[in-house]
Amino acid sequence: MKFKFKKTFNxxxxxxTALPLMxxxxxxxxxxxxxxxxxxxxxxxxxxxxxNHPVWIGDLTPAQRDTAFGNGQNQLGFSILRISVxxxxxxxxxxxxxAKRAIEQGALVFASPWNPPSDMVETFNRNGDTNAKRxxxxxxxxxxxxxxDFVTYMxxxxxxxxAISVQNEPDYAHDWTWWTPQEILRFMKENAGSIxxxxxxxxxxxxxLKNISDPILNDPQALANMDILGAHLYGTQVNNFxxxxxxxxxxxxxxxxxxxxxxxxxxxxxxxxxxALEVSHHMHNAMVEGDFQAYVWWxxxxxxxxxxxxxxxxxxxxxMAQFSKFVRPGYLRVDATKNPxxxxxxxxxxxxxxxxxxxxNKGTSATSQRFVLQNGNASTVSxxxxxxxxxxASVAPINVSNGAFTAQLPAQSVTTFVADITGPGSGxxxxxxxxxxxxxxxxxxxxxxxxxxxxxSGYVNFNALxxxxxxxxxxxxxxxxxxxxxxxxxxxxxxxNLDVYVNGNKVISNTPFSATGSWSTWxxxxxxxxxxxxxxxxxxxxxxxxxxxxxxxTVTAS
Numbered sequence: 317m318k319f320k321f322k323k324t325f326n327x328x329x330x331x332x333t334a335l336p337l338m339x340x341x342x343x344x345x346x347x348x349x350x351x352x353x354x355x356x357x358x359x360x361x362x363x364x365x366x367x368n369h370p371v372w373i374g375d376l377t378p379a380q381r382d383t384a385f386g387n388g389q390n391q392l393g394f395s396i397l398r399i400s401v402x403x404x405x406x407x408x409x410x411x412x413x414x415a416k417r418a419i420e421q422g423a424l425v426f427a428s429p430w431n432p433p434s435d436m437v438e439t440f441n442r443n444g445d446t447n448a449k450r451x452x453x454x455x456x457x458x459x460x461x462x463x464x465d466f467v468t469y470m471x472x473x474x475x476x477x478x479a480i481s482v483q484n485e486p487d488y489a490h491d492w493t494w495w496t497p498q499e500i501l502r503f504m505k506e507n508a509g510s511i512x513x514x515x516x517x518x519x520x521x522x523x524x525l526k527n528i529s530d531p532i533l534n535d536p537q538a539l540a541n542m543d544i545l546g547a548h549l550y551g552t553q554v555n556n557f558x559x560x561x562x563x564x565x566x567x568x569x570x571x572x573x574x575x576x577x578x579x580x581x582x583x584x585x586x587x588x589x590x591x592a593l594e595v596s597h598h599m600h601n602a603m604v605e606g607d608f609q610a611y612v613w614w615x616x617x618x619x620x621x622x623x624x625x626x627x628x629x630x631x632x633x634x635x636m637a638q639f640s641k642f643v644r645p646g647y648l649r650v651d652a653t654k655n656p657x658x659x660x661x662x663x664x665x666x667x668x669x670x671x672x673x674x675x676x677n678k679g680t681s682a683t684s685q686r687f688v689l690q691n692g693n694a695s696t697v698s699x700x701x702x703x704x705x706x707x708x709a710s711v712a713p714i715n716v717s718n719g720a721f722t723a724q725l726p727a728q729s730v731t732t733f734v735a736d737i738t739g740p741g742s743g744x745x746x747x748x749x750x751x752x753x754x755x756x757x758x759x760x761x762x763x764x765x766x767x768x769x770x771x772x773s774g775y776v777n778f779n780a781l782x783x784x785x786x787x788x789x790x791x792x793x794x795x796x797x798x799x800x801x802x803x804x805x806x807x808x809x810x811x812x813n814l815d816v817y818v819n820g821n822k823v824i825s826n827t828p829f830s831a832t833g834s835w836s837t838w839x840x841x842x843x844x845x846x847x848x849x850x851x852x853x854x855x856x857x858x859x860x861x862x863x864x865x866x867x868x869x870t871v872t873a874s
Contacts, residue, residue: 348656349720352664352673354737355691356651357872359607360800360844361665362570363424364599364640365396366613366622370410372400376617380627381414384616385421392622392633393641394423398574398612401429401466401480408469415475419811422830424645426479426544427466428520428574430492432459442494449493460507467514476813476826476860479515479544481574482508488522488550495519501531504538513859514825515543520574524552526559533565543825546574549602557606567798568823568846572610573602581620586630589704590728596635596676596702600661603639604654611639634702638732641708642672642700645830646841648800660685660725666737668840673733677725687733689719694735697721703729750788752776752866759785761863767806767836770867775806778863787817787855791871796849800872802842807831807864814863817855818845829864838867847871 366384368376376384387393397418399411415425431437436455442448451459463480470477482503486495495503500519508516519528524547532538532545545562562571578598579591586592602608613636617623622633629637647667655661659679665672671694677683699711703726714721716735725731750756751772753763760780765773778784793799801816809831816824823845832839845854854869 348653349686349688350653350656350660350662350673350675351688351690352671353651353690354666354671354739357800358649358651359571359609360842361643361645361647361649361667362572362610363395363645364611364636364643365394365398365423366616367398367400367575368411368414368616369400370414371402371407373615373618375410376414377627378417380617380623381417382421383623383627383629385418385423387421387641390629391641392629392637394418394616395640395645396610396612397423397425399425399427401427401463403429403431403433405465405469408466409473412470412473412475415470416473419475419828422645422811422828424478424828425475426481426515426517426574427470427477428481428484428517429463430484432493433462436462437493449489450495451493451499456503456507457510460503460510463511467512471513471860476828477514478826478828479517480511481517481520481546483518484520484575485522485548486519487525487528497528497531500528501535501538504532504541505535508538508541515570516541517544517546517572517574518542520546520548522548522550524549524556526561530561533561539565539569542569544570544572546572548575549573549578549598550576554601554605557601559606563607568844570609570844571607572612573606573608574610574612575614576612577614577620581614581618583619585620586618586622586624586632589631590678592631592635593676593678593728593730595632596638596674596730597661597678599636599639600654600663600674600676603649604663629707631702631707634707635730637708638674638700638702638730642732642734643674644668647672648842656685657683659683662687667842669736671735671737674730675723675725675733676730678728680727682727683725684722685725686720686722689716689737692737692739693719694737697723697733697735699723699731699733701726701729701731703727748792748872749868749870750791751868752786755788755790757787757789759783759787761786764865767865769806769836769838771804772868775865775867777865778858780858781862782858782860784858784863785855786866787853788869789853791847791852791854793847793849793852793871795873796847797873798844799847800842801845801854802840802870802872803829804838804840804867804869805829805832805864806835806838806867808833808835810861812861812863813859814856815859816843816845817853817857818847819853820855826859832864835865
């Protein structure tokens with residue numbers, strides 16, 4: 317999106333976004349238990365966030381950066397930052413400061429371009445618009461190099477991009493550059509493979525129109541060059557959130573919702589209630605109906621955004637924070653009764669030996685909801701609520717009895733429940749754990765026992781800044797397909813990036829490992845990688861800085 321275009325787009329958007337409210341499917345009106353099956357794992361969560369666009373609306377201040385990406389009191393806990401690839405290189409420096417601070421707080425940063433440099437663009441007649449713009453057919457390679465140059469510039473200035481997109485909304489480009497599905501396909505086949513040192517994202521359709529992404533999924537070479545399928549949800553009906561072809565063809569790829577504002581961009585709408593409750597309902601549908609791994613808002617700071625122009629968190633922001641502060645990167649969504657009552661919507665997640673349940677009551681009356689934990693248990697549940705008068709307010713703990721608890725969901729509210737879990741569902745199920753210090757090949761890495769808390773006979777410490785490596789030599793799988801690989805690691809401060817190779821082929825570039833707080837504080841990070849049946853190797857390699865201390869990995873079916 318481009319902010320100056322919002323007013324003309326709002327009339328269309330108001331009509332389009334009304335459709336999901338009318339067409340959202342509901343189940344039986346009689347209340348039922350919300351069952352949380354901790355062993356039924358769904359998608360890996362990458363995070364939640366928004367865009368910072370200093371060229372158009374000014375940069376976030378240092379305090380606003382901490383409000384957005386910190387996870388303390390009165391902070392949003394965002395873990396993804398989107399930035400712009402400006403066609404003018406002289407503007408690239410304006411993206412650095414906020415991106416660096418976001419990474420310091422553990423966030424992923426990805427970039428999207430609206431236009432190539434002017435010398436790569438030509439005008440053409442598109443349905444009577446003689447000023448429509450497109451990338452010149454002889455400039456595809458030069459454009460790929462332009463994207464590479466941005467990746468390099470950001471890296472040289474302390475920002476390792478997690479991904480770069482080929483084009484923002486190529487199918488709704490009134491103020492930027494149009495691409496047809498065939499043009500996107502050609503670029504993905506012939507040029508995207510030359511983009512180095514980051515993941516490649518495409519196609520970021522404005523309404524998740526499948527006609528522009530289907531050709532990529534159906535072409536083996538284009539698919540091989542795409543790491544993340546990005547989509548926007550402007551006016552997309554909920555019954556179009558699912559993407560069966562991606563589930564069929566997208567093994568090892570990520571699925572991100574990379575831009576939306578919802579339900580509108582009215583001036584000073586950020587605090588309107590219960591309108592702001594639609595934000596958490598939309599996020600619920602994106603996670604549950606769309607299986608998205610990321611949810612990214614449009615402007616972080618705007619009069620209709622999660623942060624108001626004065627830098628304070630809005631009602632819309634608190635609705636996002638009910639997810640972003642508790643459902644952390646590396647968590648897995650697990651199966652839950654998604655609609656136990658007419659106006660009640662539930663999703664559930666697990667990670668760090670916790671279960672997180674987000675429950676939305678859109679009704680005008682309070683309701684009593686019973687939650688049942690399967691394949692795991694807890695003793696007490698903490699909760700936080702946002703409603704008409706409260707913002708992420710802490711609620712008294714609830715006792716769990718025989719794997720179940722009952723909670724009151726206030727009228728027109730969103731409540732997040734968090735509990736430490738025990739039992740078979742507390743971690744990934746049916747997985748095999750492989751120690752880092754045994755059965756591995758080490759390159760510029762050593763086995764240590766200095767810090768406590770490791771399992772097995774020790775852990776592995778990377779010695780060199782770059783190209784230090786651990787390779788697990790005997791990863792055995794009964795079936796082929798995407799696997800969850802959970803790393804148990806410790807990292808005192810900062811963020812470290814590792815490349816991941818399976819059977820000698822790089823499958824992930826620069827996956828970030830955030831600080832755990834100390835070298836004796838062990839955390840977890842789960843990534844998804846494609847593997848063959850039988851015996852596989854997994855190799856992780858440092859990129860630019862030494863890696864974290866790694867205790868083990870656990871491999872399970874995705």
